[in-house]
Amino acid sequence: MSPAELLAKVAQFDALIVRSGTKVTREVLEAGRGRLRVVGRAGVGIDNVDLQAATEAGCLVVNAPTANTVAAAEHGIALLACMARNVSQADAALKAGKWQRAKYVGVSLVGKTLAIMGFGKVGSEVARRAKGLGMHVIAHDPYAPADKARAIGAELVSFEEAIAKADFISLHMPLTPATSKVFNDESFGKMKTGVWIINVARGGVIDEDALVRALDSGKVAQAALDVFTVEPPAKDSKLVLHENVTVTPHLGASTVEAQEGVAIEIAEAVGGALRGALAATAVNAPMVPAEVRTKLLEMSVIDCDYAANLSSKSGSSLYRSCQS
Ligand SMILES: NC(=O)c1ccc[n+]([C@@H]2O[C@H](COP(=O)([O-])OP(=O)(O)OC[C@H]3O[C@@H](n4cnc5c(N)ncnc54)[C@H](O)[C@@H]3O)[C@@H](O)[C@H]2O)c1
Ligand SMILES: O=C(O)[C@H](O)COP(=O)(O)O
Numbered sequence: 440m441s442p443a444e445l446l447a448k449v450a451q452f453d454a455l456i457v458r459s460g461t462k463v464t465r466e467v468l469e470a471g472r473g474r475l476r477v478v479g480r481a482g483v484g485i486d487n488v489d490l491q492a493a494t495e496a497g498c499l500v501v502n503a504p505t506a507n508t509v510a511a512a513e514h515g516i517a518l519l520a521c522m523a524r525n526v527s528q529a530d531a532a533l534k535a536g537k538w539q540r541a542k543y544v545g546v547s548l549v550g551k552t553l554a555i556m557g558f559g560k561v562g563s564e565v566a567r568r569a570k571g572l573g574m575h576v577i578a579h580d581p582y583a584p585a586d587k588a589r590a591i592g593a594e595l596v597s598f599e600e601a602i603a604k605a606d607f608i609s610l611h612m613p614l615t616p617a618t619s620k621v622f623n624d625e626s627f628g629k630m631k632t633g634v635w636i637i638n639v640a641r642g643g644v645i646d647e648d649a650l651v652r653a654l655d656s657g658k659v660a661q662a663a664l665d666v667f668t669v670e671p672p673a674k675d676s677k678l679v680l681h682e683n684v685t686v687t688p689h690l691g692a693s694t695v696e697a698q699e700g701v702a703i704e705i706a707e708a709v710g711g712a713l714r715g716a717l718a719a720t721a722v723n724a725p726m727v728p729a730e731v732r733t734k735l736l737e738m739s740v741i742d743c744d745y746a747a748n749l750s751s752k753s754g755s756s757l758y759r760s761c762q763s
Pocket of ligand 1: 483484485504507508511556557558559560561562579580581582583611612613614617618639640641665666689690691692693
């Protein structure tokens with residue numbers, strides 16, 4: 440649907456399920472007021488949903504946090520290996536009739552230091568796989584427990600230490616106000632000359648103009664990017680067209696297996712949230728006497744199925760059910 444179509448139709452639905460391409464703006468949430476109860480993000484990142492506006496509209500936001508983890512980690516590893524061996528550039532050159540063996544000498548991964556920025560589900564799976572490739576793995580994550588990293592053979596370090604020591608830096612943090620453009624002129628300046636960057640997180644964590652400058656100066660040897668500040672990026676984007684940049688169109692979660700898993704995970708999450716919303720409606724229904732409502736709230740109404748069932752009953756039977 441186009442944004443205009445979504446605005447026109449959203450009020451007809453109790454739940455809306457989106458991927459990253461759909462922006463659930465304040466305007467969309469306002470248009471859905473009165474009916475829309477749940478927004479399901481069929482994936483991890485919820486930076487495309489206006490959470491404040493959703494809260495104000497009384498709309499629950501749920502995501503599918505686990506089903507695409509491995510797909511995203513595998514894509515990160517694919518980009519890492521592809522970039523280190525100039526696969527996309529050599530492929531394009533050979534298809535253009537150029538047999539350039541000397542131009543496309545790569546670098547080895549074994550023994551190199553990889554910094555994982557954001558040691559959550561995807562980051563830790565990338566770490567596991569990089570250990571298998573013989574890389575030395577360090578990680579930065581202000582919230583990750585050190586024993587989780589140790590168990591994988593990775594060392595948790597500060598942001599400054601991670602970016603200063605790494606030969607390769609792979610980004611796996613969410614896009615939040617705190618992570619917006621944290622990779623900028625200043626942080627690129629603190630990295631090793633000739634560092635390699637992989638981003639399968641969000642384009643917005645990098646200042647893309649600063650990355651172009653770092654690529655032009657040779658500070659960054661190459662970058663492999665699955666995500667961009669604006670998607671799709673402009674056709675004449677200097678970053679996308681840069682000869683030392685490998686790009687994919689936000690494919691991290693796009694495997695058959697991941698999408699099937701995400702579909703199931705988000706259906707369950709949205710179903711649960713709708714039952715919860717129905718439970719709230721049941722408890723707050725005008726025919727529920729105040730003392731019964733208080734009792735139900737004391738019980739936290741944790742049995743959503745029970746409460747949802749109540750909401751489907753007519754007034755007097757709802758009252759009797761609430762009493763019992
Ligand atoms: N390219 C894709 O298709 C694709 C697929 C899946 C996920 N993603 C992106 O990757 C991100 C990570 O996914 P995940 O499933 O691992 O999420 P996650 O929540 O499991 O992990 C994110 C980690 O980042 C850490 N973090 C938060 N702020 C940080 C900061 N300032 N510095 C360093 N670390 C910080 C958190 O503590 C957490 O451990 C998602 O938010 C999403 O944007 C992209
Ligand atoms: O946050 C995510 O889960 C990924 O970026 C995948 O998003 P997509 O399913 O919209 O491609």
